[in-house]
Amino acid sequence: MSLQTVSQSAVKNCEKLGADEAEAYAQKTRTVEVVLERGEIQSERVKVNQGIGLRFIKDKKLGFAFTSSLSKDSVLTTCRNAMKLSKTSLPNPDWVSLPTAAKLPKAPTGIFDPEIATLSGNEVLDLTMRAYNAAKECDKRAVIDDGKFSAFVTEVAVSNSHGVEATEKSTLLEGFIVCIAKERGQTSSMAFEYDMTRDIKFSPEKIGRLAAEKAVASIGPKTGESFVGKVILDPEPASTVLCYPVVSSVNADNVQRKRSVWMGKLGEKVAVSQLSIIDNGLLPKGVGSSSFDAEGVPCQTTPIITKGVLKGFLHNSFTANKEKRKSTGNASRDGYNMLPTVFISNLIVEPGKKKLNDLISEVDKGIIVRRFSGNVRTDSGEFSGIAKQANYIENGEIKYPLKETMISGNAFQTIKNIVDIGSESRPTFMRIYTPPILVDKINIVSK
């Protein structure tokens, strides 16, 4: 039985049980993964994760139930559970309706690669070994601490009482390596490198080599001085430190619930003119691309910040209904066992013109941070944490690796203090595409 047949019949069952409206989100993911631990293969897993989550609505009362079994009996029991929960629940006065059917755009190109879909355990093991060997060959001092390579094939089907019928298959290949370097009794900090793609054009060698290079470059760190100044954030820390608070503040649920500092600020200047950010659910080969969101609503492109001016918020159908407007197709779920929330599809920071080396050459005194181990308060924008694989920069040149250095600041202030944006963009694990970003007025704290 196809996934779509399962979701359709679940909706019908719920309707028979008296639902005003119902929705089924069914998902099946096949994962092949190889885990490296202490430089050894720790495990190899082939697993199929599947299940269905049901929203049952009666008199504005919502019950949600899920099961990992797609058998007819289990799904029927789950429909009944959802009904019982809805009876026990209290009405939500903000509830309007599940989304109605709309014409879906064509599936974004390059989100399904049959080659990834059929990768075997041994083939993923081979990719892992290629990364592993590349790290070792790159530098003798590099030691692999851990890593994981995974190939996913995901099929999703969404159905609801208002005629939404959406189904799609996609693939994803991702891998990461954590490397440390050892020299004369000294151990470097842990260096992290990764990549993720929708198609098989994937270079495990590059992941291994870059992880080793980063680890080796952080051997023999020195304690720097404390100052307020310039910091180059690599894509990974840039997305954590600068983009997470942006993502949280343009989430319409947070805006409506007065949690966003950008409530009521549409049209206002919130960042430097050089900063433009869009959410694009249809990005070709995008790691977060799909023709529809987790409620079956068409994906689209939504401007967030245009030349420093706040342009838009992201909605799912619930937040959109509250304002009697259209959803932006940003309903998101972490799995069939979760209710939809609002989240980005692919968040894209518009790249600038300069290569990383040109950004470095612009810095008279500052640091570059390649990993951020810390906390970001997404509501208030405060961030503080350890600058990992950080180097001191003076007169446009990288001088030495830093130890025990922390950075802190406020993201909403910092996006007004962007000096320059790099050109080399890449996706991060949060589905954020960003190049390195050079910012100023950051607290750089050393012991």
Added chain:
Amino acid sequence: MRNAFIVCILKRELRGVFFKMMLDVMVKCLEKSVAEHVEMRHHRREAFTVAIKDGKVDALNNGVVEGVCVRALVKGSWGFSSTTSLLEKDVLKALRDAASLAKDSKPQKKRSARLAEVKAYVDKYVTPLKLDPRKADKEELVSLVMDTDKLVRNFSKAIVSDNVVFNVIDDDLSFASSEGARITQRIVRCFGSVLAVAREKGNVTSSIEAIGAQSGLEILKKTPLDEVGKVAAERASKLVSAPVAPAGVFPVVLENRIVGLLAHEAVGHCAEADLVHGGSFLANKVGKKVASTLVTLVDDGRYPNGFGTMKYDDEGAPTQKTVLIEKGMVKGFMHSRETAHDFKAKPTGNARAWNFEFDPIIRMRNTYIESGDCTVEELAEEIKEGYFLKGGLSGQADFTGEFMFGTQEAVHIKNGEFRESLRGVTISGNAFEVLKKVDAIGKDFAMRIGLCGKEQINYVGIGGPNLRTNVLMGGAAK
């Protein structure tokens, strides 16, 4: 009504029968195995959630995730396979897959896994429960969570939004091995959290606090959700217009509710035998002094109501209290059967898997620093210029011992007295330097719940008393 009650009892008994059957299916499959050592686990996880947002029920949520996994050892190489099907033929297929994966990956593996001896236990364990959530009146739970939500939103004018969540995670686990182990465990965890958001003159801040334990619903009487709701609401209201704490190295008192983060992140991970093997800070340090003599740090798999408590681990080894650091000296590590063999030690019951989709790896259970005898005022007394850090956020550590974790609130201490509250910042340092600088330990102990991610996530308990030390605070420039 009476009939409904009977059906309910019958269903529960049937569940018991069902798990016995699942164990039988696994045992039957085990008989057909050709691998030298096989472990099979069945795991059924039932989750129930009440989530209230700003006074409105977001959803009532309930579901089941269930499956079986097989781990087979063939000539020192592990293979693993899992399935969500409970049919004998599919379990057998998983068994064959695990064995063939073990064989196929053997040439790529340098080390050969060998296991320390463990008695093949035949036993049953159930979380001690006074109020079994399976029998609970769900409407009552909803209204209880609604009450906390009301209290939080009415706490002050500044509070504009909240999330109040209560969860029950009810696990049925069976374990069978080719050595003859037959273990069933039911582990029930109840936990809740309150996130309060305050807004004033365009400033926004939030605070989060949680309660929870391995327990029945009686946890809500012992540590009411209202109590942490008040803490979160009060903190958010107080800090909404407060500045951020300053940067630099300061003497600090760490609140008991966050000391567990230090025990877990900074020290605990370095004492996991797999990381020790990989060269963590504690490698080759048994018997050596790494912390102040005031510090005794343990991982306890039997801590009453601990979030990480179980009688047996996912390799069928019994759990225990393992002393990691005694009076500043390294005593031992946490082991799986495999590392115990390599270290010539005894398994400590720390091999854990998140669910049936994962093979067990070494994880902490309930990790804490033992109490001393100072009051929190006595701890502050000696501090001329420092901070009382409260309210934990997330943390991380390298195995060199360099750690960080976030704090929500920094109460200024001036000449031994508590002054104004500032917004908390992330703190960092080398764990063992920080532990060497511990010069006083408090008597008020707190154990709390945590979620740790090490390739796979898991529930852990983290605890300790208030204590005094020095840390680097990543705050605002002076």
